[in-house]
Amino acid sequence: MSIDPSGDPNETPANELSAAVSRRRALGIAGIGAATIGGLGYAGREAVAGTEDRQLAKGGDSAPRGLPVAFRGEHQAGIATAVQDRLHFTTFDVKTENRGELVSLLQAWTRAAERMCSGLDALDPGAFPRIAEYPPGDTGEAIGLPPSRLTLTIGFGPSLFERGKRDRFGLKGRRPEALADLPKFAGDTLDPLRSGGDLAVQACADDPQVAVHAIRNLARIGFGTVSVRWSQLGFGKTSSTTPEQQTPRNLFGFKDGTNNPAGADTAAMDQHIWVGAEDNPAWMRGGSYLVARRIRMLVEIWDRTSLAEQEKIIGRDKREGSPAGQRLERDAVDMAAQPELAHVRLSSPDTNGGATMLRRGYSFVDGSDGLGRLDAGLFFLAYQRDPRTGFVTVQKSLSKNDVLNEYIRHTGSGVYACPPGVVAPDRWWGDTLLG
Amino acid sequence: MRLHRASHRLAAAAAVSALVLTVSACGDDDDSAGSTNITPTDSAGGSVSGSVAGSGSGSASGAFEDQATGAPLTPEEQTAVEGYRNYITAQVADSVTVTEELVEAVKADDITKAKTLYAKSRIGWESIEPVAAAFGDLDPRVDLREADVEDGDTWTGWHVLEKALWEDKDLEGMDEIGDTLLDDLDELTESVKTVEITPTAMAMGAKELLDEVASGKITGEEEAFSHTDLVDFKANLDGARKVFDLLKPIAERNDADLVKTLETEFDDVDMALEKYEKGDSYVSYDTVTESERKALTDVVNALGEPLSKLAGAIQSDSDNSASPSSTS
Numbered sequence: 001m002s003i004d005p006s007g008d009p010n011e012t013p014a015n016e017l018s019a020a021v022s023r024r025r026a027l028g029i030a031g032i033g034a035a036t037i038g039g040l041g042y043a044g045r046e047a048v049a050g051t052e053d054r055q056l057a058k059g060g061d062s063a064p065r066g067l068p069v070a071f072r073g074e075h076q077a078g079i080a081t082a083v084q085d086r087l088h089f090t091t092f093d094v095k096t097e098n099r100g101e102l103v104s105l106l107q108a109w110t111r112a113a114e115r116m117c118s119g120l121d122a123l124d125p126g127a128f129p130r131i132a133e134y135p136p137g138d139t140g141e142a143i144g145l146p147p148s149r150l151t152l153t154i155g156f157g158p159s160l161f162e163r164g165k166r167d168r169f170g171l172k173g174r175r176p177e178a179l180a181d182l183p184k185f186a187g188d189t190l191d192p193l194r195s196g197g198d199l200a201v202q203a204c205a206d207d208p209q210v211a212v213h214a215i216r217n218l219a220r221i222g223f224g225t226v227s228v229r230w231s232q233l234g235f236g237k238t239s240s241t242t243p244e245q246q247t248p249r250n251l252f253g254f255k256d257g258t259n260n261p262a263g264a265d266t267a268a269m270d271q272h273i274w275v276g277a278e279d280n281p282a283w284m285r286g287g288s289y290l291v292a293r294r295i296r297m298l299v300e301i302w303d304r305t306s307l308a309e310q311e312k313i314i315g316r317d318k319r320e321g322s323p324a325g326q327r328l329e330r331d332a333v334d335m336a337a338q339p340e341l342a343h344v345r346l347s348s349p350d351t352n353g354g355a356t357m358l359r360r361g362y363s364f365v366d367g368s369d370g371l372g373r374l375d376a377g378l379f380f381l382a383y384q385r386d387p388r389t390g391f392v393t394v395q396k397s398l399s400k401n402d403v404l405n406e407y408i409r410h411t412g413s414g415v416y417a418c419p420p421g422v423v424a425p426d427r428w429w430g431d432t433l434l435g
Numbered sequence: 436m437r438l439h440r441a442s443h444r445l446a447a448a449a450a451v452s453a454l455v456l457t458v459s460a461c462g463d464d465d466d467s468a469g470s471t472n473i474t475p476t477d478s479a480g481g482s483v484s485g486s487v488a489g490s491g492s493g494s495a496s497g498a499f500e501d502q503a504t505g506a507p508l509t510p511e512e513q514t515a516v517e518g519y520r521n522y523i524t525a526q527v528a529d530s531v532t533v534t535e536e537l538v539e540a541v542k543a544d545d546i547t548k549a550k551t552l553y554a555k556s557r558i559g560w561e562s563i564e565p566v567a568a569a570f571g572d573l574d575p576r577v578d579l580r581e582a583d584v585e586d587g588d589t590w591t592g593w594h595v596l597e598k599a600l601w602e603d604k605d606l607e608g609m610d611e612i613g614d615t616l617l618d619d620l621d622e623l624t625e626s627v628k629t630v631e632i633t634p635t636a637m638a639m640g641a642k643e644l645l646d647e648v649a650s651g652k653i654t655g656e657e658e659a660f661s662h663t664d665l666v667d668f669k670a671n672l673d674g675a676r677k678v679f680d681l682l683k684p685i686a687e688r689n690d691a692d693l694v695k696t697l698e699t700e701f702d703d704v705d706m707a708l709e710k711y712e713k714g715d716s717y718v719s720y721d722t723v724t725e726s727e728r729k730a731l732t733d734v735v736n737a738l739g740e741p742l743s744k745l746a747g748a749i750q751s752d753s754d755n756s757a758s759p760s761s762t763s
C-alpha cells in the first residue's frame with residue numbers, strides 16, 4: 001500500500017528506511033518491505049515517499065486523517081491546510097549571537113521537521129541507536145503512531161530582527177514593515193512570559209502526542225542555540241478552513257470559523273493571506289504573517305448569561321450558527337439585522353475596510369486558576385498578508401466596543417513573519433532571509 | 436469597570452431593548468427604538484425552548500429584532516420598578532455627596548483624607564452600575580480602569596484619582612479630574628430620573644453585578660492601587676440583593692425554590708464578607724490570601740449561578756420546569 005498517491009514507498013531513501021527498520025526491529029515486528037508494513041496500523045509513520053515525490057503531493061492539504069501532509073511546497077503547510085484537531089504552539093528565544101549557528105539550527109530543524117511530518121523519527125539514528133550507549137536520537141513517544149497530518153510552520157518574531165534597537169544577526173534592515181510591533185489595545189492584560197519570542201513553531205496534528213513529540217524534538221535539537229520561551233497546547237479547533245465540513249464550536253458553545261476564508265479558495269488566499277509576488281520584502285513572498293493571542297475566556301460568567309444575550313453578543317444563532325436575522329449558517333451576514341455591537345458585525349470585513357484573516361485557533365483549558373475557575377480560552381491564531389490592515393484593524397474595533405470583552409481577557413500575544421515554503425531539497429526554513 | 440459594558444448597553448438599547456434599561460432622554464438617534472417600554476414577555480423567555488432560527492418571529496434570532504411594544508406592567512411589576520427607581524436615586528445621591536467631599540480634599544491636597552473618602556464615594560455607584568451602563572459612555576468616563584485605556588485615549592474618572600492617591604502620591608492635575616467626575620455624576624443624577632426600568636432589566640442587572648464581583652473584584656483587578664475591592668464587592672452585592680428583594684414576590688409565584696436558594700446564598704456571601712470587616716470598612720484586599728480569595732469565589736459562584744435564573748423566573752410564561760436547572 002502506498003500512503004501517498006504520488007510517492008512510491010520503494011523509493012524511500014536509504015537512511016530513512018534504516019530508521020524505519022531499526023524501529024521496527026525494536027518493536028519486534030517482522031517484515032522489511034514497506035508494502036508489508038503498510039498493512040499495519042502505523043504504516044503512515046513508517047512508509048514514506050521520497051522527497052522529490054513529496055513536493056508533488058498536492059493532495060497533501062486535504063490528506064485523509066492519519067496520513068502525512070506534504071511538508072514541501074510553495075507555501076508552508078499548516079496555514080491553508082485543513083485544520084487538524086490538536087495544537088502545540090511554541091516560541092523560542094535565540095541564545096546564540098552567531099548567525100552561522102542560527103542558520104545551522106534552521107537547517108537541522110528543516111530536516112527534522114520534514115522527517116517527522118512524514119512519520120519518521122526526528123533524527124537518524126532515531127529512537128534506537130545501533131550503539132546503545134548513545135541516548136536515543138528521537139524521544140520515542142510517537143513510535144507506532146501515524147503522521148496524523150502533522151504540519152510544522154515556522155515564523156520569525158520582531159525581536160529576531162532587532163531587540164531594543166540592537167541589530168542581532170544583520171537582519172535589522174530586512175525586517176518587514178508589516179512585522180510592526182502590535183499596539184496596546186484597550187483591555188490588554190498581556191503576560192510578558194506568554195508573549196513575543198524570536199521564533200515560533202506551530203505544530204498541528206490530529207493526535208496531540210504527535211504534535212507534542214514534534215515540538216519536543218525540535219526543542220531538543222535546539223538546546224544551546226535556542227530556548228523555549230513559552231508554549232501553548234490547544235485541544236479543539238475553533239475554526240475551519242474547509243466549509244464543506246461541519247463547523248466546530250468554541251468554548252462559548254458557538255460555531256466558530258463559519259466566515260473564514262476557505263484554504264482551497266486560492267483567489268482569496270492570494271488576495272488576503274499570502275504575501276504577494278509584488279509585496280516587499282521579497283523574502284516574504286509566498287509567506288504570511290501570523291498573529292497569536294492567548295485569550296482567556298471567563299466561562300463561568302458566560303454560562304450564566306441568557307441565551308438571548310449570548311446570541312446578541314455574538315450576532316449569530318447559537319444552535320444553527322446563522323447570522324442575526326438569517327436562517328442558515330451559511331447565509332450571508334445581514335448588517336442591518338446585526339446588533340450594534342455584535343462580535344460578527346464588529347469583526348466583519350465589511351466594517352473593517354475589507355480586512356480579512358484566516359483564523360486557525362484552538363480551544364485550551366490549562367487546568368484551573370487558584371480561584372477554582374477554569375483557565376480556559378481560545379488560542380487565537382490568524383494568518384494574513386499584512387497584520388496592519390488585518391488583525392490590528394479588526395482588534396482596534398473589537399477592543400473598544402465588543403461586548404465579548406466582558407467575558408474574555410487577552411493574556412498573551414505575538415506577531416511573526418512566516419516565510420514561504422521550501423520546495424527544492426536543498427532549501428531550508430528561512431533561507432530566503434538568511435541564506 | 437471594564438470599558439465595554441456602557442457602549443454595549445447603548446447599543447443594546449438601540450438594537451434590542453428586550454433586556455435592557457434604556458434611556459428615553461438620550462439623544463442618540465438610534466435610541467428611539469429603545470425608548471419604548473418593554474414588558475417581560477418580550478424578552479428572551481421564548482428562547483429557552485430553543486426555537487430554531489428562521490421559524491418566524493419566535494426564532495432565536497428574533498431576539499435581535501426590536502419587539503418593543505407589548506402590555507404595560509402589572510401593578511406588582513410597577514411596584515418593583517418604582518421601588519428600584521427610588522433606590523437608584525438614593526444611591527446616586529449618596530455617591531455625589533461623598534464624591535464632593537472627596538474632590539474637596541483633593542483640592543486641599545489632603546491625601547490622607549482623600550484616601551479615606553475614595554472607596555466610600557464609590558459605594559452608591561457600585562451598587563447601581565449596570566443602570567449607569569445605559570448612559571452612553573458615561574460609565575467608562577467615570578470608572579475606566581487603567582488596563583482598559585488604549586494608546587491615545589484620555590483617561591478620566593475615579594481610578595485616575597485612585598492612582599494619584601496611592602501610586603503617585605501626587606495630586607498634580609487632579610483638581611480637573613475631580614471636577615469632571617462631579618460633572619459626570621450630575622449627568623448621572625439627571626439620567627436616572629428618566630431611565631426606563633423593566634423587571635427583566637433589573638434582574639439582568641443584578642446578575643451583572645455578581646459578574647462584576649466574580650471577574651473584577653475577586654481578582655483585585657478593579658482597585659489595583661487602593662486595594663479597596665471589598666468595599667466595591669459589598670456594594671455590588673447589596674445592589675443585587677435590592678433587586679432580588681423587589682422582584683421576590685413575582686419570582687416566588689413561578690419558582691419558590693429559586694427564591695429560597697437565593698435567600699440562603701445571599702446570606703452566605705454576606706457572612707463570608709463579614710470576616711473581612713474592619714472599622715466601618717474592609718481590610719485591604721492585598722492582605723487577603725489566595726486561599727481566602729478562593730473561598731470568596733466559591734460563595735460568589737454559589738450565588739451567581741441561581742441568580743442568573745432570576746430574569747427567566749419573573750417572566751409571565753415562566754414556571755420552574757422551564758428553567759434549565761440541573762438540581763431541582
Ligand code: HEM
Nearest residue numbers: 250254255256257258259295344347348349378394395408
Ligand atoms: C475568545 C475570543 C473570541 C471568540 C469566542 C470568537 C468567536 C467568534 C464566533 C462565534 C464567530 C462567528 C462564526 C464565524 O464566522 O467564524 C466569530 C467570527 C469572527 N471573529 Fe471571532 N471570536 C473571538 C475573538 C476574535 C478576535 C480576537 C478576532 C480578531 C481580532 C476575531 C475575528 C473574527 C472574524 C474576522 C470573524 C468573522 C466575521 C465575519 O466575517 O462574519 N475574533 N468569532
